[in-house]
Amino acid sequence: MATRIFACPSARLKPEQLLEMFWLMLLSRRLDERAWALHRQGKIAFHISGMGHEGAQVGAAFAINRGVDYVHPYYRDLALALALGITPTDFMMSLFGKKDEYSSKARQMPSHFGSKKLNIISGSSPVATQVPQAAGLAFAIKYKQQTGLLDPDDTSQPRLALACLGEGSTSQGEWHEGMNWAGVHRLPFICLVQNNLYAISVPLEGQMAVPHVADRAAAYGVKGVWVDGNDVLAVYDVMAEAAQRAYRGEGPTLVEAKTYRPVPHSSDDDDRSYRSREEVEEWKKKDPILRFEKHLMDEGILTQEQLDEYETRARAAVDHAQHAAEAAPDPDETDALGEVYAD
């Protein structure tokens, strides 16, 4: 059975770190909302949302060595990407498919995050393909440490690999094979499953016969933990423990962050066909941003005045990003021909 970890590293986070976490969650939400609006206005072709997942993602990002450790994300990881160093303008350039867009030169659909300089691996759209690759990244870390190519204490180098995916993706054979390698070789690997209860329309019980994704970890000799994914600090706590286990060479962890997607799967989906409005409204009350906001205010870390200022800043950042992307040139037609092979 999965176990809960009761250590509490989040108690050591400083107020400015907590406020940065809150800022990134808020910025991600406002950027995401703008993307939906741009799609409704017919200005962009596609959006896939990370709404509701911001707590799980920012909690995870702050627990690892951001921009250094390998991250192999999935298409809902907007808040994670922002926390790792992707900018709102980067994201808007992806939405509009503009020349020299940061992740793929506008070859991929939006939200396929990737950046060599931030050690974010470019992902594809078939789900779970990133899991065995991330195990391979973790394998390389361990290999380099064992063969003297890497100093295990060098914090300027990657010391773990994090893969993210949804609960539906854990039905894939690729997930199984990646988890199996991670377990067999005790790799410095974290698999963060953002369980939002639906794989497009198919609910959790149509994907697996166990109540928690984390229960599956036992089959691989991997530590399994589930956590309230709408509680950013709780996610931080379990992720920090998982990261420390990886850094210490104690092996992989499967973290299941239980959350909810309060919007359709993508701009092409209509979720009214598979779930009730009442259910969605109930979950919106558990929104990770509202929850963290209340916590920070109760603790006297965030004031209404600061919150208003964050909202103003977020709006300005999103406006600026949108305008910059709209003004940027489209790719040349022949940009389709580049980078088929590396030199």
Add this chain to the structure above:
Amino acid sequence: MTVLTLIDAIKQAMDEELERDPRVFITGEDVGKRGGVFRATQGLYDKYGGTRVVDSPLAELSIVAIGIGAALADLRPICEIQFADFIHPAFNQIVNEAAKMHYRSGGQWRVPLVIRAPYGGGISGALYHSQSVEAFFTHVPGLKVVIPSTPYDAKGLLKSAVRDPNPVLYFEPKKGYRAIKGEVPPGDYTVPIGPARVAREGRDLTAFAYGMMAHYTVLAAEQVAREDGLDVEVIDLRTLLPVDKAAILTSIQKTGKALIVHEDNLTMGYGAEVAAVLADEGFEYLDAPVRRLAGPDVPAVPFAHTMQEFFMPNPDKIAAAMRDLAEY
């Protein structure tokens, strides 16, 4: 010069690359203590240890995916798929992931990965230990596909594959592992990925082939030279992707007649692309229809020896096809 078998040349290339670059490692099923089911990695586990010669779980997609991840982290994995027939579970990782990573990241990420796999029939391996799978992958931009037919090329091309910044599929004609012998210089040399090789010069017609069929085609050319006075040029394609159009066109300018030989089944096989290059850019040099000699369009090589013999091209069948084309 030392005379080595094909498989010993492959092993020597891996040994020297492991020695040369600490980022090189091998993984696959039974590659460790067992030294591979064909013995391609024999002795390497004892020499380099289990950290660098790594027995994998029995799961092909993750053999490749672990290799992709390690390559992204700047290691130089050599992944062995025990038989090419077993590569299909890894198809998504090869075609959707390794091949597209450089393009889909706008040139940021690269996958310097080698996937080795024994392929081909004639060893009583039946449907699932005899397949030729190259045509699935030669259709995929972003991959390189290499098939050696001599020990010299096997060593030099494998070294080039290890040092290439792209994913390279390196298919080995397993029927020739011990049957094909040749001179291999000791120490380091490479054979570049890309250019085909003129295996035998000739004037009357050109036979294009690769792998075991290149070996057979040279034997057949010698046979028709002896018996019929025919002077056949043999082009060992050896790199299938990228396509060496220049070598194809240079030879057809000289001979005017083309026979393409492969043991993969005929329809949509690699010969179709060679024929298309000839039709498109070599049309005015052709003096005869482009002919293909290939396996029949059945799902795979059957087990019983009669049916296997029927399926496989061999020197006699190739010689007959040469005579037939020469008479046109």
